[in-house]
Amino acid sequence: MPTRETSDVIVIGAGVVGAACAHYAALAGLSVTVVDRGYVAGGTTGAGEGNLLVSDKEPGPELQLALLSTALWTELADRLPPTVEYEAKGGLVVASGETGLHALREFGARQEKAGVIAHEVPGDRLHDLEPHLAPGLTGGFHYPQDAQVMPAQAAAQLLRAAGDRVRLALGEEVTGLLTGAGGAVRGVRTATRELHAPYVVNAAGTWGGALAELAGVHLPVLPRRGFVLVTEPLPRIVRHKVYAADYVADVASGSAALQTSAVVEGTPAGPVLIGASRERVGFDRTLSTEVLHRLAAGATALFPVLGTVRAIRTYLGFRPYLPDHLPAIGPDPRAPGLLHACGHEGAGIGLAPVTGQIVAACITGAEPPLDLHPFRPERFDATAP
Amino acid sequence: MARTPIGLVGAQPDPPFEITFDGRPVPALPGQTLAAALWGAGILAWRTTRDGGRPRGAFCGIGQCYDCLATVNGEPNRRACLVPAHPGDTITTQEGHGHDRLGV
Ligand SMILES: Cc1cc2nc3c(=O)[nH]c(=O)nc-3n(C[C@H](O)[C@H](O)[C@H](O)COP(=O)(O)OP(=O)(O)OC[C@H]3O[C@@H](n4cnc5c(N)ncnc54)[C@H](O)[C@@H]3O)c2cc1C
Ligand code: FES
Numbered sequence: 001m002p003t004r005e006t007s008d009v010i011v012i013g014a015g016v017v018g019a020a021c022a023h024y025a026a027l028a029g030l031s032v033t034v035v036d037r038g039y040v041a042g043g044t045t046g047a048g049e050g051n052l053l054v055s056d057k058e059p060g061p062e063l064q065l066a067l068l069s070t071a072l073w074t075e076l077a078d079r080l081p082p083t084v085e086y087e088a089k090g091g092l093v094v095a096s097g098e099t100g101l102h103a104l105r106e107f108g109a110r111q112e113k114a115g116v117i118a119h120e121v122p123g124d125r126l127h128d129l130e131p132h133l134a135p136g137l138t139g140g141f142h143y144p145q146d147a148q149v150m151p152a153q154a155a156a157q158l159l160r161a162a163g164d165r166v167r168l169a170l171g172e173e174v175t176g177l178l179t180g181a182g183g184a185v186r187g188v189r190t191a192t193r194e195l196h197a198p199y200v201v202n203a204a205g206t207w208g209g210a211l212a213e214l215a216g217v218h219l220p221v222l223p224r225r226g227f228v229l230v231t232e233p234l235p236r237i238v239r240h241k242v243y244a245a246d247y248v249a250d251v252a253s254g255s256a257a258l259q260t261s262a263v264v265e266g267t268p269a270g271p272v273l274i275g276a277s278r279e280r281v282g283f284d285r286t287l288s289t290e291v292l293h294r295l296a297a298g299a300t301a302l303f304p305v306l307g308t309v310r311a312i313r314t315y316l317g318f319r320p321y322l323p324d325h326l327p328a329i330g331p332d333p334r335a336p337g338l339l340h341a342c343g344h345e346g347a348g349i350g351l352a353p354v355t356g357q358i359v360a361a362c363i364t365g366a367e368p369p370l371d372l373h374p375f376r377p378e379r380f381d382a383t384a385p
Numbered sequence: 386m387a388r389t390p391i392g393l394v395g396a397q398p399d400p401p402f403e404i405t406f407d408g409r410p411v412p413a414l415p416g417q418t419l420a421a422a423l424w425g426a427g428i429l430a431w432r433t434t435r436d437g438g439r440p441r442g443a444f445c446g447i448g449q450c451y452d453c454l455a456t457v458n459g460e461p462n463r464r465a466c467l468v469p470a471h472p473g474d475t476i477t478t479q480e481g482h483g484h485d486r487l488g489v
Contacts, residue, residue, distance in 0.1 A: 237488065309487075
């Protein structure tokens, strides 16, 4: 017999975004049920890296989100246990030529007007910040606001810190949405039961489009595949999040073709993580030696010392990509009661806290921390304003 | 000399040679792995853990568990249970990840 359960909010998805939504909703006094067909951080959250970046973002709505979220992360770092491995390590973007440095300078100047702190580092001072960097780089920019967490721990601890207002329903797939009078969403159906709530949050990440479809609304979330190469455990040889100037252009690109740029960061556990690749090939999990070759080449060009250590494994994930590179956050006017919190692409770890805060504000009727118009979920409809 | 299965299996190995462990000479037979040679000399630990510095040596003996990592001829993280001994090999106790000198 299906059992019936009720809470104030149902969050679909126990990734970092769903966890943050549950966390902030519970802080606002709401009872929350988090449903996931897998387990906590079993989706893209457990398959990426944990950089909290402002450095790679153009001035605009996403940067606004990132700046707000960065501030929330520093607050969370005090509240969550040290296992989340929050590190205010800063970012370092390096250029290997005058053209690249010039582009960084111009980019940094625009970011500074939007509230980002960016310091130019001349080529001959780069080694003060990163002793193992390759010689001969032209210069770079230091971004002290960039930070890092361990994503799976972050998701788990956000849920745990929310206390007993949050209930977990793991291993349960949402197969349908319950609707009431006037088509309003009233809950979800899983294989074994119905869960009821006046608000349902779609935090299904890369599968957020399929979830939206269950509600009869269109949201074109697509998978953007990325590989990470993992070294053997090492002492601290890379201090910051370090990446090459062309990374920013790759992130912003809409192309489906393979793009790689060198992105390197150490972790408290020891391994150095090497990224980043981006390609749209559906949910294909086939190992690509071409990608791994490019990642290794890019990383050893930046840090020759990495050529002397072993890469011990690789993993891949599917970033939840929306065509305009902005997440969908907020209520869906096409399906009253349904809110979206998905499509954060390569920035979902960073943007999770502010997303959670916005979702909680929308539900409780509080003022959201910024204008939500750029993130409105219905913006991809032909008739959207 | 410690008891060995040589007699049991009727092996007739070529003459032994010498390797060193932390500077001390250890006899090894052709075809023996480093772990076997160390064990034969009564040495059970040749690495310390990254957290807590606890002693480690061979555990599975078949290349699966990575417990037996050692620094061999200056190269860290070799699985002693798989690497065949060669005359003059130097094994040194590996501290943690074995890459301390790279730290900045
Ligand atoms: C290689 C790589 C590197 C990355 N690096 C970074 C980085 O450095 N910094 C950063 O901020 N971001 C990074 N990202 C992006 C980041 O990982 C994602 O944006 C983020 O994890 C998305 O979180 P989420 O909670 O929205 O989705 P997910 O973690 O995917 O969670 C969605 C959950 O929904 C569940 N679900 C889906 N459908 C259903 C259903 N019908 N019923 C029940 N449950 C369902 C899934 O099981 C899943 O657990 C990276 C991504 C990749 C792939
Ligand atoms: S003892 Fe297990 S890998 Fe060598």
